[in-house]
Amino acid sequence: MLEVYINHFLPSMKCIEKIRYNIFHSSRKYDDAKTPYQRFMEHPDMDKDAKKKMLEFHQTLNPKVIHDRLLILRKKLFVGAKFTRNDI
Secondary structure: OHHHHHHHHOOEOOEEEEEEOOOOOEEEEEOOOEOHHHHHHHOOOOOHHHHHHHHHHHHOOOHHHHHHHHHHHHHHHOOOOOOOOOOO
8 A cells, every 4th residue: 555655646756867076076966756657657668558557546546545544554553562762
């Protein structure tokens, strides 16, 4: 469920170029923020049937429902967990 939420609704920026000026200084250029789903759908080499199936699956998704379900699962995961800090 987390993978579906990340791949369909959380955009990320990809590094397209890294420029190194010297040993201490460099910079990076990034493309526009897109979800992995958007990158898949825009890729020219992807099969049209695969794109059609992905589009049909994407249309069944509701980001609010998925996010709420993830919060519930996270709460269940940490029920009874004890968080301690060990200072030396």
